Amino acid sequence: xxxxxxxxxxxxxxxxxxxxxxxxxxxxxxxxxxxxxxxxxxxxxxxxxxxxxxxxxxxxxxxxxxxxxxxxxxxxxxxxxxxxxxxxxxxxxxxxxxxxxxxxxxxxxxxxxxxxxxxxxxxxxxxxxxxxxxxxxxxxxxxxxxxxxxxxxxxxxxxxxxxxxxxxxxxxxxxxxxxxxxxxxxxxxxxxxxxxxxxxxxxxxxxxxxxxxxxxxxxxxxxxxxxxxxxxxxxxxxxxxxxx
Numbered sequence: 709x710x711x712x713x714x715x716x717x718x719x720x721x722x723x724x725x726x727x728x729x730x731x732x733x734x735x736x737x738x739x740x741x742x743x744x745x746x747x748x749x750x751x752x753x754x755x756x757x758x759x760x761x762x763x764x765x766x767x768x769x770x771x772x773x774x775x776x777x778x779x780x781x782x783x784x785x786x787x788x789x790x791x792x793x794x795x796x797x798x799x800x801x802x803x804x805x806x807x808x809x810x811x812x813x814x815x816x817x818x819x820x821x822x823x824x825x826x827x828x829x830x831x832x833x834x835x836x837x838x839x840x841x842x843x844x845x846x847x848x849x850x851x852x853x854x855x856x857x858x859x860x861x862x863x864x865x866x867x868x869x870x871x872x873x874x875x876x877x878x879x880x881x882x883x884x885x886x887x888x889x890x891x892x893x894x895x896x897x898x899x900x901x902x903x904x905x906x907x908x909x910x911x912x913x914x915x916x917x918x919x920x921x922x923x924x925x926x927x928x929x930x931x932x933x934x935x936x937x938x939x940x941x942x943x944x945x946x947x948x949x950x951x952x
Contacts, residue, residue, distance in 0.1 A: 710924040712737030715777050719761055719814060720784030722749050724880040725831060728912035729781055729919045730754060736920060741774060744784065761810030762801075764817075771817040778823045779923045782811040782853075783831045787882045789889055792844040799845055807849035808856075815860060824867050829922050830857050831915070832872040834938050842889050850874075854934055861932030869931040873918050876938020878910040905940025 716733050720726040721742025733740050734754060741755040748756035759770050761784050785807045788799045811830055819828075835843060836850030853872060860870040877883050877900060890896035901907060918937050921927050936942060 709737035710920065710926065711779070714738045714779055714923070715775065716740045716779035716781065716923065717774055717777050717814075717818065718742045718781040718783060719759075719810070720744055721752070721754075721756075722746075724882075725875065725878060725912045725915045726781075726783040727752075728916035729783060732913070732916035732920050733779070733923065736924075738779070738923075743770070761814055762805030764809075764813045767810075767813040767817045771821065774818065774821070776821055776823055777818060777826060779827050779829070780814065780818055780822070781829045781831070781919060781923075782814055784810055785831065785849075787843070787846045787885065789842050789885055790844065791842055795845055803845040803849055804852075807846070808852040811853055811856060815856070819860070819864060819868060822868055825925075825928075826868045827923050827927070828857075828860060828868060828870040829919050830870070830872040832857065832874045832934060834874050834876050834936060834942055836874065837934075837936075838942060840886065843886070857934065858932050865931055869922075869927070871922050871927075871930055871932065872934045873915055873922070874934050874936045874938070875915050876904075876910055876936070876941050878912060878915060880912065883909065900941075903941050903944055904938075905943060908939065910937065910939055 711733055716738045718730050721730040722744040730740050730742050743757040743759040745760050757770050759766055786803055788803050830853050832853045833850040835847045836854045839847045857870050857872040887893045887897050
């Protein structure tokens with residue numbers, strides 16, 4: 709029970725990585741509050757707040773209800789599959805609003821009410837380090853998250869630790885949407901699998917396991933870091949290992 713007695717707030721807990729983190733934290737003894745746009749989803753046994761994290765005023769109001777927190781996980785995010793030229797102002801507002809401004813809003817509002825020794829975990833992406841094609845705004849938003857993570861760690865340590873997890877290709881709807889951009893989606897998926905040292909895509913539980921460690925006291929010396937969890941994909945050279 710590594711999180712016994714801790715109160716955690718996880719954004720974007722409706723499904724996918726966020727839902728896996730909520731369940732992992734609860735299994736380790738944490739009290740968890742999560743949020744998302746719209747009503748509470750079925751089957752979720754923890755407290756739920758209907759919240760758009762891109763709305764600073766709404767985040768401020770939610771902060772007053774949350775109380776003193778031990779752990780914050782900024783997971784809420786969206787993806788638009790477009791190049792810079794194709795992206796609209798509405799695309800900018802949607803992606804940067806949720807992925808960048810949302811993380812900023814939550815951290816700005818909640819850092820003042822975190823316990824000494826608290827942990828902030830931001831969900832970044834390998835796409836913030838290497839650009840996925842036709843994901844211009846998403847790539848840029850995750851680079852912002854990485855930079856903000858380091859700044860929070862430097863500015864607010866030692867009272868608070870702040871780290872980011874950079875998932876690779878995780879089996880969620882976002883993964884499928886990315887492959888649909890390819891001329892031959894099945895061939896693209898086969899090639900991508902060959903580039904993973906573990907020869908599989910990630911699962912939300914893989915990211916939840918890293919989040920659990922970062923939230924726990926076991927990670928008390930880890931801050932300001934970007935932890936890549938991608939099955940070894942970005943460790944390989946551009947050569948297709950399946951050809952050797």
